[in-house]
Amino acid sequence: MNITAILKLVPDLVEELEIDDKGTGLDMDWLRLIINEFDDHAVEEAILLKERSEAEVTVIAPDAEGVDDVLYTAAAKGAEKLIKLTGDFEDGVNNHALARAVAHVLQNIQTDLILTGVQAHNDLDGSLGPLLAEYLHIPYAGYVSSVELNNGNAVIKKEYPGGLIGEYEVQLQAVLGIQAAEEPPRYVAVSKVRMAMKSATIEELEVGELDLSGGPEISRMFQPEVAERATMISGDDEEIASQLVEIFKEIGVL
Amino acid sequence: MNQDIYTVVEHLQGQVSDISYSMLSAARALANFTGGNVIAVLLGHNVEGLTRNLAADHVLYIDDPKLAEFTTDAYLKALAQLIGEKQPRAVLFGNTSIGADLASVLSVRLALPLTYSCQSISENGQLTSQICGGKIMAETPLSDLTTLITIIPGGYKPEEGQTTVSPPVTRLESPSLDDLRVWLKQYFEPEAGDVDISKEPILISVGRGISNEDNIELAEELAEALGGVVCASRPVVDLGWLPTSRMVGKSGQKVKPKLYLTMGISGAPEHVEGIADSEMIIAINSDPTAPIFDFAKYGVEIDLFDLVDVLIEKVEEAKG
Amino acid sequence: MAVKQAEHAVDFSRTFYTSLFDVQDGERFKNCIQCASCSGVCPYGYLMTMPPGKMIAYLRAEIFDKVLSNDTVWMCISCYACTEICPQNIPVTPGLMTRAKEELLLAGNVPNELQDALMNSQRYGNPLGESPRKRALWSKGLEPEITIMSKEKRPVDVLWFVGDYASYHPRIQITTKAFAEILNAVGIDFGILGPEENSDGDSQRLAGERGLFEMLAEKNGQSFSKYQFNQIVTTDPHAYNAIKNEYPALGISYPVQHYTQFIYERLDDLKPLLKGNGHTRVTYHDPCYLGRVNDIYEEPRKLLQAIPGVELTEMAHNRSTSLCCGGGGGGMWLDGFQWEKAHTRTTEWRVRESLSVGADVLAVACPYEAPRFEDAAKTIQGASSLAVKDVVELLLEAMEDDAY
Numbered sequence: 001m002n003i004t005a006i007l008k009l010v011p012d013l014v015e016e017l018e019i020d021d022k023g024t025g026l027d028m029d030w031l032r033l034i035i036n037e038f039d040d041h042a043v044e045e046a047i048l049l050k051e052r053s054e055a056e057v058t059v060i061a062p063d064a065e066g067v068d069d070v071l072y073t074a075a076a077k078g079a080e081k082l083i084k085l086t087g088d089f090e091d092g093v094n095n096h097a098l099a100r101a102v103a104h105v106l107q108n109i110q111t112d113l114i115l116t117g118v119q120a121h122n123d124l125d126g127s128l129g130p131l132l133a134e135y136l137h138i139p140y141a142g143y144v145s146s147v148e149l150n151n152g153n154a155v156i157k158k159e160y161p162g163g164l165i166g167e168y169e170v171q172l173q174a175v176l177g178i179q180a181a182e183e184p185p186r187y188v189a190v191s192k193v194r195m196a197m198k199s200a201t202i203e204e205l206e207v208g209e210l211d212l213s214g215g216p217e218i219s220r221m222f223q224p225e226v227a228e229r230a231t232m233i234s235g236d237d238e239e240i241a242s243q244l245v246e247i248f249k250e251i252g253v254l
Numbered sequence: 255m256n257q258d259i260y261t262v263v264e265h266l267q268g269q270v271s272d273i274s275y276s277m278l279s280a281a282r283a284l285a286n287f288t289g290g291n292v293i294a295v296l297l298g299h300n301v302e303g304l305t306r307n308l309a310a311d312h313v314l315y316i317d318d319p320k321l322a323e324f325t326t327d328a329y330l331k332a333l334a335q336l337i338g339e340k341q342p343r344a345v346l347f348g349n350t351s352i353g354a355d356l357a358s359v360l361s362v363r364l365a366l367p368l369t370y371s372c373q374s375i376s377e378n379g380q381l382t383s384q385i386c387g388g389k390i391m392a393e394t395p396l397s398d399l400t401t402l403i404t405i406i407p408g409g410y411k412p413e414e415g416q417t418t419v420s421p422p423v424t425r426l427e428s429p430s431l432d433d434l435r436v437w438l439k440q441y442f443e444p445e446a447g448d449v450d451i452s453k454e455p456i457l458i459s460v461g462r463g464i465s466n467e468d469n470i471e472l473a474e475e476l477a478e479a480l481g482g483v484v485c486a487s488r489p490v491v492d493l494g495w496l497p498t499s500r501m502v503g504k505s506g507q508k509v510k511p512k513l514y515l516t517m518g519i520s521g522a523p524e525h526v527e528g529i530a531d532s533e534m535i536i537a538i539n540s541d542p543t544a545p546i547f548d549f550a551k552y553g554v555e556i557d558l559f560d561l562v563d564v565l566i567e568k569v570e571e572a573k574g
Numbered sequence: 575m576a577v578k579q580a581e582h583a584v585d586f587s588r589t590f591y592t593s594l595f596d597v598q599d600g601e602r603f604k605n606c607i608q609c610a611s612c613s614g615v616c617p618y619g620y621l622m623t624m625p626p627g628k629m630i631a632y633l634r635a636e637i638f639d640k641v642l643s644n645d646t647v648w649m650c651i652s653c654y655a656c657t658e659i660c661p662q663n664i665p666v667t668p669g670l671m672t673r674a675k676e677e678l679l680l681a682g683n684v685p686n687e688l689q690d691a692l693m694n695s696q697r698y699g700n701p702l703g704e705s706p707r708k709r710a711l712w713s714k715g716l717e718p719e720i721t722i723m724s725k726e727k728r729p730v731d732v733l734w735f736v737g738d739y740a741s742y743h744p745r746i747q748i749t750t751k752a753f754a755e756i757l758n759a760v761g762i763d764f765g766i767l768g769p770e771e772n773s774d775g776d777s778q779r780l781a782g783e784r785g786l787f788e789m790l791a792e793k794n795g796q797s798f799s800k801y802q803f804n805q806i807v808t809t810d811p812h813a814y815n816a817i818k819n820e821y822p823a824l825g826i827s828y829p830v831q832h833y834t835q836f837i838y839e840r841l842d843d844l845k846p847l848l849k850g851n852g853h854t855r856v857t858y859h860d861p862c863y864l865g866r867v868n869d870i871y872e873e874p875r876k877l878l879q880a881i882p883g884v885e886l887t888e889m890a891h892n893r894s895t896s897l898c899c900g901g902g903g904g905g906m907w908l909d910g911f912q913w914e915k916a917h918t919r920t921t922e923w924r925v926r927e928s929l930s931v932g933a934d935v936l937a938v939a940c941p942y943e944a945p946r947f948e949d950a951a952k953t954i955q956g957a958s959s960l961a962v963k964d965v966v967e968l969l970l971e972a973m974e975d976d977a978y
Contacts, residue, residue, distance in 0.1 A: 242568060
């Protein structure tokens with residue numbers, strides 16, 4: 001049994017984001033890239049499944065600054081195979097193009113279950129998971145918070161608002177969009193990642209020219225006005241409490 | 255292609271979700287630009303009653319036992335056929351575990367462009383999406399082809415998409431729904447017997463900043479004094495300090511209280527999505543850079559342990 | 575099957591025990607007489623399933639694998655009380671406790687809060703998860719302007735290693751700015767690394783992440799090597815400990831002083847500027863990594879005594895018996911976890927001690943301490959009048975006409 005986890009790196013929101021000169025995209029020079037949090041969960045879920053069922057885990061990621069480290073960390077967690085997609089990924093790539101590229105690569109890889117994060121915060125033309133599933137003509141279910149393998153199918157729990165959970169059976173091969181792994185992504189000691197750097201290898205696959213159609217035609221990208229910021233109430237505890245009580249009275253809560 | 259705007263209604267366990275109504279309001283804004291009608295699309299089995307309050311010009315209702323509960327495969331087959339046949343100007347989906355699952359797949363299946371995470375639609379038909387945790391806004395125009403759009407809460411109020419005059423309903427035949435690859439086994443309800451926070455007018459919400467479980471008592475006391483109820487962001491629920499029924503956010507409940515008072519909540523986008531319809535948000539957080547202050551009407555930058563006892567006192571005083 | 579497991583467990587115990595001998599003075603573990611003084615003096619020993627003394631007993635019985643499935647080792651705050659009291663001079667903290675945490679970390683048994691701090695240290699060079707670009711933001715607007723080495727590219731006399739919390743935490747930025755003023759007052763030519771400074775890594779090392787410590791140390795070593803300076807001075811005892819005692823083994827060797835030593839040497843220049851602000855009863859808390867670990871007890875006291883009007887009074891636990899604030903060894907990032915287990919904090923104990931000697935001010939000299947003691951003071955009856963100040967803040971206050 002083979003499980004593939006697809007991950008991508010996204011802008012780290014800890015740093016200030018800047019708009020590029022054209023005004024239609026992010027200034028890539030200033031970006032720090034980190035693993036998409038939901039993809040981190042997808043990798044964790046893949047490893048958890050491997051630990052329960054003797055599956056093999058393959059991790060695939062498009063080339064980006066810092067991706068090698070992320071792949072080696074996945075290896076340190078237990079992933080057997082690491083694949084880096086090389087191509088024109090430097091300025092970021094829309095999800096349609098990425099999904100096409102990954103679909104193409106997966107046609108030559110024997111895999112039963114594909115896990116990826118249910119979304120990424122910079123998704124503008126849909127999410128990678130469902131786009132990929134359709135390019136592969138296989139079923140998709142998203143917002144998954146647990147996966148079990150059962151006789152060639154996956155039994156999943158899907159999250160709905162209000163804490164409602166739906167349990168579904170999904171025919172494999174399938175793509176699942178992971179909302180949360182069954183355990184929070186495990187910590188890997190730096191020494192273990194360094195060991196993985198020596199023992200694991202990253203296979204590089206060239207994806208050729210990217211087909212960007214279906215992606216967004218951004219006419220303008222901007223940062224929202226900060227004018228929306230809260231009116232700060234100041235003073236000592238007594239003064240603040242009094243002001244809050246006044247506000248409560250104003251809105252009819254008191 | 256006609257100039258109509260379709261919205262895919264979301265319903266679970268006999269209830270139409272708030273996002274569906276918000277979408278209808280958004281659809282009206284877009285329809286004003288295109289000059290078409292707002293058409294609500296309802297898929298299900300024996301749920302015609304759910305069309306009652308939809309503020310749409312018309313409802314297309316596809317009834318089939320296999321559509322009784324949401325599954326990606328069944329809904330996709332029905333919608334793919336409908337959209338491919340009718341070719342509306344745009345189709346709106348909720349950015350939810352129903353709508354988001356559908357929109358991307360349909361984008362590929364029907365080779366139609368998709369704009370994600372749309373918060374508002376301008377008078378000249380520009381779609382403004384909110385990405386990167388709310389730090390970046392991106393404007394995209396309507397495409398020449400049927401444009402698929404997912405809508406996030408906050409841009410349009412659910413009340414705006416509701417009506418007392420029920421729209422006309424046309425019942426349509428479902429396409430064949432054989433060879434489904436995803437099927438529902440069962441639902442798990444959240445812990446019952448508790449409050450329904452989505453209906454509460456006064457909410458005191460606690461986040462990771464309360465430091466430990468014992469401090470929830472403080473929030474409970476304040477809630478009691480104000481006649482409200484305690485709820486929480488996801489991390490607090492994940493730690494087991496409050497049940498899932500009290501969780502507010504993308505994966506929890508969407509709430510629309512008169513007062514949403516936060517204590518120790520940083521304001522991550524997943525949480526903020528659940529409070530976008532609140533009337534008044536007041537945030538208490540000792541970290542002045544916490545994003546919650548960008549969403550609150552009033553903010554207090556103070557260690558909540560300094561404030562809460564005094565606040566409870568003053569509230570009790572005011573009650574007389 | 576059961577036999578196989580037992581064999582593996584024995585292997586693990588033996589390998590671990592043997593690895594202890596590689597630590598400096600590690601051979602002394604063989605001399606443990608099981609007196610349990612370590613377990614007894616440990617602030618959280620009563621909560622650990624396996625306090626230090628018992629760990630050594632388990633090692634000898636070759637059943638040490640049990641430690642991997644237990645999380646109470648994370649109650650250890652690396653305060654060195656055990657190491658200090660051991661009659662056989664066994665290096666309990668650096669040898670046993672740190673090594674045990676290393677094994678737990680490798681086995682994935684790590685509380686979430688700590689994981690975040692370690693992840694942040696890796697990614698951003700500080701455990702708080704703040705942008706490294708903002709590391710010197712605290713210095714913006716200060717007059718005279720603080721020299722940031724990468725901008726000015728000139729030799730300085732003193733390289734001031736500021737530290738994580740001193741750079742980013744609002745409460746400790748007060749101390750940081752105060753120290754800048756003092757350095758200017760005694761005419762020191764100094765510079766800081768700013769964004770090129772990474773966490774010293776010592777607390778991460780003591781929390782079991784040796785690899786991360788080495789990575790951070792290497793980065794700091796590279797930053798140091800770019801510039802010319804005569805010595806390093808730091809306001810952080812953990813950074814002091816790392817640079818003095820741990821970095822040289824990695825080939826990074828510079829003369830370093832804690833600020834109390836540095837200022838004490840220049841007390842004659844500073845003293846005329848100290849006016850005092852009336853009578854204050856001050857008690858001094860010896861930070862673990864300044865006092866117990868590095869034997870610096872007198873210089874901070876001499877600085878306090880140089881302030882006119884200060885009456886220095888000692889708590890029952892002082893110097894080598896000082897009570898840890900709980901921040902070391904990862905403790906700063908285990909608050910929630912430790913609270914769940916203990917429902918009490920070491921800081922509360924210390925604040926009560928301050929009150930019992932009638933102190934107006936609890937003086938500290940480590941960045942972890944001020945916010946921790948201030949939080950405790952809020953929850954203790956009668957402690958609202960107790961001020962917690964770094965020695966640097968008290969010195970600055972004494973230089974000004976009105977209170978800081």
